[in-house]
Amino acid sequence: xxxxxxxxxxxxxxxxxxxxxRPSACGGNCHDCGxxxxxxxxxxxxxxxxxxxxxxxxxxxxxxxxxxxxxxxIFLVYLVPLVLFFVGYAIGHTAxxxxxxxxxxxxxxxxxxxxxxxxxxxxxxxxxxxxxxFA
Numbered sequence: 001x002x003x004x005x006x007x008x009x010x011x012x013x014x015x016x017x018x019x020x021x022r023p024s025a026c027g028g029n030c031h032d033c034g035x036x037x038x039x040x041x042x043x044x045x046x047x048x049x050x051x052x053x054x055x056x057x058x059x060x061x062x063x064x065x066x067x068x069x070x071x072x073x074i075f076l077v078y079l080v081p082l083v084l085f086f087v088g089y090a091i092g093h094t095a096x097x098x099x100x101x102x103x104x105x106x107x108x109x110x111x112x113x114x115x116x117x118x119x120x121x122x123x124x125x126x127x128x129x130x131x132x133x134f135a
Contacts, residue, residue: 001067004135007059008046016051016131018063019044049129060135069128076117081110 009017021044055061088106092099 001065001070002132003063003065004060005049005063007051007055007057007061007131010051010057011048014051016049016055018047018049018061018129018131020047020063020129021045047129049131051131053131053133055131055134061131062133062135063129064132066128066130073117073121077114080113081107084110 003020005018005020007016008019011017049063053061084106085103086106088109089099089103091097091106092102095102
């Protein structure tokens with residue numbers, strides 16, 4: 001994914017903070033969609049990016065994100081709880097326990113893994129963006 005952003009702050013010689021606009025689910029056409037009340041729901045997020053080109057504060061630059069990091073987060077947040085629900089359900093059914101309760105416990109375990117992953121990413125400030133060129 002490639003996007004134009006603005007450099008907010010230089011952290012060190014290899015990293016910078018950037019303003020990253022995350023558009024709404026309807027892609028910025030909120031008036032056409034109508035699902036969110038007609039107001040634009042985009043958010044400004046501050047993120048860290050690798051800065052190999054030496055961009056300075058205020059520069060508009062192109063960034064690219066590592067799709068591997070994004071897809072692993074999607075997998076962990078959406079698929080792992082679902083898979084653990086079915087695994088828990090199957091174990092509960094096979095063992096003669098309440099399958100729905102075991103499935104629910106598996107789902108909650110998957111959600112806990114997603115929360116732990118989110119805390120790890122926030123704590124270690126993993127960088128998934130790279131500044132590639134000036135805009």
